Amino acid sequence: MDIELIGIHKTYGAVHANDDIHLHIPSGTIQGILGENGAGKSTLMKILSGFIDADRGEILFNKVNVEITTPADAIKLGVGMLHQDPLDFPPMKVIDNFIVGSHEKPWVSNIFPDHKEIKGKFQEVQDRLNFSLDPDAYVDSLTVGERQQLEISRMLWLGADVFILDEPTTGISAPQKVKLFETLKLLASEGKTILFVSHKLEDVEELCSRIIVLRKGKLVGSAAPPYTTADLVKLMFGKPVSKSTKQPFTSGGPVLEIQGLSLEANRLAIKDINLVANQGEVIGLAGMEGSGQLEFLHACAGLLHPTAGSLKIDGVELTRKGYHNFLQQGVAYIPASRLEDGLIPGLSLSEHLSLTEKSSSIFIDQEQARASTAERIAAFDIRGTPESKVESLSGGNQQRALLSLLKPGRSLILLEHPTRGLDVESSIYIWNILRDQCKNCSSIIFISSDLEEIIDYSDRVLVFFAGKVSAPIQAEETSTEQLGQLIGGKGWPA
Amino acid sequence: MACLKNREKTINLLTRLTAIFLALLFTFFILIASGAPPFSAFAYIITGSIGSVNKISDVLVAWVPLLIVTSGLLVTFTGGLWNIGVEGQITLGAIFTTGMLRFLQASDLPSAITIGLAILAGLAGGALWAGLAGVLKTYGGVNEIFGGLGLNFVSTALTLWLIFGPWKRPGTGSMSGTEPFPTSLWLPQLTGLRISPWSLIFAIIGLVIIFVLLNNTYFGLRLKAVGKNRNAAHILGIPTTRYMMTAFFICGAFAGLAGALQVVAVYHRLIPSISSGYGFLGLLVAMLINYQALWTLPVTLFFAALNIGSIQLPIMLRLDSSLAGVLQGALVLFVLILDGIRGRLRKKNDPGTETTI
Numbered sequence: 001m002d003i004e005l006i007g008i009h010k011t012y013g014a015v016h017a018n019d020d021i022h023l024h025i026p027s028g029t030i031q032g033i034l035g036e037n038g039a040g041k042s043t044l045m046k047i048l049s050g051f052i053d054a055d056r057g058e059i060l061f062n063k064v065n066v067e068i069t070t071p072a073d074a075i076k077l078g079v080g081m082l083h084q085d086p087l088d089f090p091p092m093k094v095i096d097n098f099i100v101g102s103h104e105k106p107w108v109s110n111i112f113p114d115h116k117e118i119k120g121k122f123q124e125v126q127d128r129l130n131f132s133l134d135p136d137a138y139v140d141s142l143t144v145g146e147r148q149q150l151e152i153s154r155m156l157w158l159g160a161d162v163f164i165l166d167e168p169t170t171g172i173s174a175p176q177k178v179k180l181f182e183t184l185k186l187l188a189s190e191g192k193t194i195l196f197v198s199h200k201l202e203d204v205e206e207l208c209s210r211i212i213v214l215r216k217g218k219l220v221g222s223a224a225p226p227y228t229t230a231d232l233v234k235l236m237f238g239k240p241v242s243k244s245t246k247q248p249f250t251s252g253g254p255v256l257e258i259q260g261l262s263l264e265a266n267r268l269a270i271k272d273i274n275l276v277a278n279q280g281e282v283i284g285l286a287g288m289e290g291s292g293q294l295e296f297l298h299a300c301a302g303l304l305h306p307t308a309g310s311l312k313i314d315g316v317e318l319t320r321k322g323y324h325n326f327l328q329q330g331v332a333y334i335p336a337s338r339l340e341d342g343l344i345p346g347l348s349l350s351e352h353l354s355l356t357e358k359s360s361s362i363f364i365d366q367e368q369a370r371a372s373t374a375e376r377i378a379a380f381d382i383r384g385t386p387e388s389k390v391e392s393l394s395g396g397n398q399q400r401a402l403l404s405l406l407k408p409g410r411s412l413i414l415l416e417h418p419t420r421g422l423d424v425e426s427s428i429y430i431w432n433i434l435r436d437q438c439k440n441c442s443s444i445i446f447i448s449s450d451l452e453e454i455i456d457y458s459d460r461v462l463v464f465f466a467g468k469v470s471a472p473i474q475a476e477e478t479s480t481e482q483l484g485q486l487i488g489g490k491g492w493p494a
Numbered sequence: 495m496a497c498l499k500n501r502e503k504t505i506n507l508l509t510r511l512t513a514i515f516l517a518l519l520f521t522f523f524i525l526i527a528s529g530a531p532p533f534s535a536f537a538y539i540i541t542g543s544i545g546s547v548n549k550i551s552d553v554l555v556a557w558v559p560l561l562i563v564t565s566g567l568l569v570t571f572t573g574g575l576w577n578i579g580v581e582g583q584i585t586l587g588a589i590f591t592t593g594m595l596r597f598l599q600a601s602d603l604p605s606a607i608t609i610g611l612a613i614l615a616g617l618a619g620g621a622l623w624a625g626l627a628g629v630l631k632t633y634g635g636v637n638e639i640f641g642g643l644g645l646n647f648v649s650t651a652l653t654l655w656l657i658f659g660p661w662k663r664p665g666t667g668s669m670s671g672t673e674p675f676p677t678s679l680w681l682p683q684l685t686g687l688r689i690s691p692w693s694l695i696f697a698i699i700g701l702v703i704i705f706v707l708l709n710n711t712y713f714g715l716r717l718k719a720v721g722k723n724r725n726a727a728h729i730l731g732i733p734t735t736r737y738m739m740t741a742f743f744i745c746g747a748f749a750g751l752a753g754a755l756q757v758v759a760v761y762h763r764l765i766p767s768i769s770s771g772y773g774f775l776g777l778l779v780a781m782l783i784n785y786q787a788l789w790t791l792p793v794t795l796f797f798a799a800l801n802i803g804s805i806q807l808p809i810m811l812r813l814d815s816s817l818a819g820v821l822q823g824a825l826v827l828f829v830l831i832l833d834g835i836r837g838r839l840r841k842k843n844d845p846g847t848e849t850t851i
Contacts, residue, residue, distance in 0.1 A: 327731045335729055344723040344730075347715075354712065355719050356730055363710050405730070 001061055001078060001161040001193050002027050003048075008057035010043055017043040018054070019217040025210075030184060030194040032208030034201070034236055039214040041197045045164050048195070049081040050074035080155030081164040086147040090140035094133055098122055098154050125153045129183050144289065145176030152183060163187060164195045169203050173288050174484055181207050201229055233424075252279035255411050255443040256300065261309035265295045270467045273309070277412070277443040282435075284454035284475070285447045286483050287464030293447050294416065296464070300445060301333040301414050302326030314411050330411035336420060336447075338398045343390040349373050349401055350386035356405045376404040381429065396426035403433055413437060415446040419453060431457055451480040451487075463487060509836060513828040520824045521817070530813050538810050539818070543803030551687040555760060557798035558693040559584070559752040563776035564790050565697075565704040566748025571785045572708055573741035574721030579627040579642025581773035582649035583620040583746045587753025589653060590619025592672065592764040595679055595757070596661070605678045612679075613754045620750020621743045623649065628742030632735045638742075653766055661764065671765035681759040690759040700748060705787040707744075717741055749773065775801075775822070782826045784833075797822055 003025045010018040017040045025031045035041045046052045048059070050071040059066050061077060068074050074081070088097050099118055122135050131149045139147060148168060155163060163184070169177050184194050184207065198204050204211055205227045212222045213235040221235040256277040263270040270292045277283055285293040298304040299311070302323040310319045313329045335341035343352065350373040354364050373386035380400045384393050390401060399422060406413065418434065419427035435457075438444050448454050454461055455475050463470040463486040470486060485491045518536075525532040543553050563580060570577035577583075594615035598608045623645060630641035658667035681690040708714040719727040720737045728734050756768050779797055783789035804818035 323728070324731065324733065333729060340723070341725050341729050344719045344726050346722045347719060351715055351718075354715055355727075355732070357712075359712060362712065364712055364715060 001191075002063065003162065003193055004060040004063070005044075005048075006058040006060070008044065008047060008059075009055045010040075010047060010052070011055060016217045018047070021057070021214075021219050023212060023219065025193055025195070027191045027193055028188050029210060030188050030196060030208045032204040032211035033195060033197045033214065034204055034211055034232060035214035039236075040217040041214055042166065043217075044214070045081065045166060045195065045197055048074070048162075049079050049164055051081075075158060075160075078159055078161035079164065080158065080160030080162065082148060082151050082155070082166065082168055084167045086144070086151050088139050088147055088150065090138070092139055093135070094137050094139060094142070094150055095119060095122060095135035097139055097150060098135070098157070121157060122153070125157050129153060129156070129186065130179075131183075143172070143176070145172035145180070148172065148176075148180065149183075156187070160192070162193045162195065164197070166197045168196070169198065169200055174487070177203075201232055205229065205232075236423075252441055254278055255281075255314060256445075257312040257315075258300075259310050261299065261311060262307045263292070263295050263299055263304060264307050265298075265304060268292050268295060268467045270295060270464075270469060273469050275462070275472065277445060279411075279441045279443055280438055281459045282438060282444045282446070282457055283472070284458030284461045285445065285464060286449075286451065286454050286461055287487055289449065291464035291487075292467045292469065293462075293464040296462075296469070297333075297414050297416060297445065297447055300412065301331055303333070330409065330442075331414065332406050332410040332412070333414045334402055334406075334416065334418065336416035338395070338402060339391060342402050343398060345391040346389060348387050348389055349377065349382070349384055352390065352401065352405060356407065358407075380404040380433065396422045399426070399430060400433075403430060406437065410437070410442050413442055413444045415444065417448055418446055419448070419450070427453070451483050454483065455480060465492065468492065505836075509832045510829065513832050514825065516828045516832075517821060517824040520828070521821045524820055525813075525817075528813070530811050535807060535811060535813065535817065538806040539800065539803035541803075542806035543799035548687065549802065551684070551689040553795070553799045553802045554689045554694060556801050557795050558689075558697045558759075559756060559770070559772045560775055560779070560798050561697045561790065561794045562700050562748050562752040562755070563772050564779045564794050565701045565787070566745035566752075567776050567780045568704055568708060568785055568787055568790065569717070569741050569748075570745040571780050572714070572721050573717045573738050574724065575631070575738060575741060576639050576777075577624065577627065577642060577742065577745050578639045578777070579624065579645045580745065580749050580776060581769045581771070582642065582646040583623045583749035584753040584756070584769035584773050585646075585649040585653055586623040587616035587620035587750030588757045588764055588768040589649075589656065589753075590622075590750065591616035591754040591757045592656075592661070595675055599675065599679060608679060609681060609758055612758060613751065616754025616757070617747040617750045620748070620753060621746040624742040624746020624749065625739065628739045631742075632738055650766075653764065653768065657764060657766060669766055671761065671763045674763045679758070680762055681755070683759070688760070690755075693755050693759045696751065696755065700751065701787065701790055704748075708787055713737075713740075778822060778826050782829055 003023075005021055005023040008018050008021040009016075019040075021040075021044060033041050033044070043052065047054045048068065050068045050073050053069055059068060066077055068077065068079070071081075089100065092100070095115065095118065119135050125131075126133060129149070129152065131153060133142075133146060133149060133153070139150070142150070152163070165184075168180060172180065184196070188194055188209070196204065196208055205225075210222060210224050211227065211232065213220050213232065215236060223232060223235075254276045256275070258273055258275045261270075261273040263273075268290070273296065275283075285296065287293045295304055299306055302318065302321060302325060305320050310317065312318060313326070313331065316329055318325060318329060339345055344355075347355070350366075350369050353373045353376065354369045357369075370386045376382070377384065377386065380403060382393070382397050382400045382404065384397060384401075390398060393401060399418070413434070415434075419430055422430070434444055446458075455478065458475045460472040461470075461475050461478060461483065462472055463483060465487060470492070473483075482491070522532045525535050542549060544550055563584065567577060567580060591612045594612040595608065598611060601608070603611075627638050627641045627645055630636040631638040634641075657669075657671055661672045663673045681692050683690045708718070716727070716732050717737050717740075719730070719732060720734045724734050727737075752772060753768060756770070757764060761768065775797060776794075779790070779793050783793050800818040800821055804815045807813040807815050807817055
């Protein structure tokens with residue numbers, strides 16, 4: 001499908017989220033859309049898929065003016081959107097998910113869907129895309145990558161001509177990414193139009209036949225292969241960004257001592273982990289999602305009780321103690337889903353600070369709370385006021401807000417995907433803060449699916465694969481290739 | 495920013511006023527449909543509630559338990575808990591108070607101390623019943639709505655058993671309740687009126703305590719955090735179970751106080767439906783005022799006036815007095831509907847809560 005966007009405008013209050021966007025995408029194109037957080041990528045995609053209305057502007061499909069005001073309109077016109085978190089129904093079977101959105105197909109609109117016939121259709125789509133999903137499996141047993149495949153199959157079957165993918169390479173394994181890219185190229189060769197939104201440069205460079213870059217709501221530039229990474233970065237940020245160089249840590253003694261720790265959770269058994277984390281040290285946990293690294297991190301936080309082994313923090317035995325004891329011993333845990341587990345929607349930044357404050361008084365000193373919040377806001381460069389509700393902040397600012405709640409003098413900081421969904425600039429800022437903390441005698445353990453982040457910021461790395469844990473690897477002596485192999489289950493000692 | 499906030503406030507007020515208008519309109523049509531003259535019905539409600547000093551005193555008598563119960567419910571709602579069991583908690587407060595009065599009435603204690611102890615027993619009774627719902631919720635995994643509902647039935651059965659069994663009047667038990675206590679065990683009333691100034695003082699102090707607790711203390715803020723996101727509150731180091739249990743205890747104690755006052759200041763005995771539906775009405779009010787303590791005072795007063803005013807209807811117009819309930823229910827529904835519509839409109843125009851653009 002040939003898509004043309006003419007003069008798209010969208011404002012949220014004072015923010016011009018899309019400012020006069022003109023874009024022409026011919027059929028069969030894989031169009032990359034780059035931009036840092038808040039650049040207006042998602043807004044543009046949501047306008048195209050009917051989730052929000054543009055204030056002004058026209059959309060032409062195959063040179064015909066179209067009105068897209070609801071997601072149903074978009075689907076009818078052949079626009080399918082693959083969201084960052086797949087919109088499916090985990091407790092249902094694959095095949096039921098496949099038909100659930102298809103009430104407009106006459107032969108399914110029967111009250112009793114013909115499962116045999118649908119399974120046939122499902123298989124056709126599977127063969128065409130070279131997927132091998134089991135129609136009778138339950139969706140909650142699938143990986144994120146497989147759920148994407150299910151969504152793509154479904155959209156294709158519903159007759160989608162335009163596929164919008166929002167950060168599709170987040171949380172999927174390397175082989176699944178290869179598979180996804182093959183699929184997208186296949187679809188493009190059949191004349192489908194693909195819109196690929198990402199801030200991962202290497203993905204966009206590898207896949208896309210053209211790239212546009214958005215910055216602060218404006219379309220600031222476009223590129224065609226061969227791409228120069230430096231130019232794209234410059235377009236995205238308006239200036240070249242360089243990562244600060246790592247300094248080797250000087251150990252001040254052990255913070256966390258783990259001996260023979262065994263864990264059991266989610267059908268996963270992790271046996272015999274041994275680790276000593278030292279002051280000033282950063283340890284990265286790598287592995288495909290669900291390989292046991294989260295369970296390990298939770299055990300370090302006291303949120304999961306080990307079945308065997310012992311765990312000490314600053315020399316104090318904490319095995320099988322509650323989360324509260326861990327907190328008192330100086331552990332800080334920062335979860336990945338900021339608005340579900342980390343922050344409290346509906347409360348302001350200042351209220352969050354008061355919440356975490358250790359105060360002996362009964363009454364809250366509002367003036368003082370506001371003043372110290374203002375200090376934190378300045379220190380952590382949060383774009384908001386003490387009265388801002390946390391849900392009104394952007395992802396990067398939410399992450400900074402979470403970090404600003406860290407009490408000083410923590411001995412062990414545990415982080416889950418500290419920079420997931422953040423742009424490069426925010427990520428660097430956050431790591432600068434973390435390393436400042438680390439200098440103050442704490443140790444950091446973090447999970448990330450971004451191997452470069454792991455190698456760039458860790459001193460040592462643990463790799464998890466299906467419940468197995470590698471011996472600590474020196475980050476300087478490894479490479480993304482080696483870690484990638486371990487993550488994929490290769491190169492493990494028998 | 496300030497201008498934006500003011501605009502928000504004006505819109506809020508307008509929505510509320512529209513809801514009141516719609517609720518009145520709805521009741522108006524109900525009246526027409528049932529063949530009654532709407533204007534005179536409204537007029538009777540007004541004169542029936544504020545027409546004389548006696549009527550005003552009656553409104554205050556109804557206002558006290560409603561205000562106390564609603565104040566307590568603000569605490570559980572802040573903690574994200576639906577304390578449906580509040581009716582039973584009122585009842586248990588009344589039962590404990592009656593029990594204490596029966597136990598002490600033969601003793602030589604001054605009656606002021608007897609009454610004081612009886613009220614404290616009522617607080618304890620309500621807190622205990624709420625604590626049961628709380629334990630079921632936090633340790634037993636029973637949703638507090640179902641636990642509370644079950645405990646409401648148990649409390650009703652308990653009252654009936656006491657009235658017809660161990661505490662029955664000399665001779666045979668009757669639905670009119672237990673033997674009335676002597677006037678020495680009544681909370682002092684204003685001469686010639688049914689209202690006791692002590693009840694009023696308790697109710698107002700209660701509301702002030704709740705207001706300060708929820709708006710100015712660390713406890714209130716942490717409870718709010720637990721209510722809005724229990725998971726994150728736990729991760730931030732707030733002992734969520736303890737906070738939820740405390741919220742239940744506080745609400746239960748308030749409900750118990752309401753029940754106790756019904757015994758020592760209104761009925762002077764235990765009657766079968768001692769809670770009089772004030773618990774459920776309190777839930778309605780709490781929803782109507784969107785759980786903000788500031789609005790509790792006027793809205794509970796208004797609801798109490800409706801309750802008392804509508805007593806005139808059966809006498810004057812042969813209408814059922816449940817008209818007050820129709821108006822109250824309609825009011826809550828329209829407020830909720832308009833809030834919902836507003837929320838939808840705002841979302842459509844400005845999905846501003848969206849975190850990534």
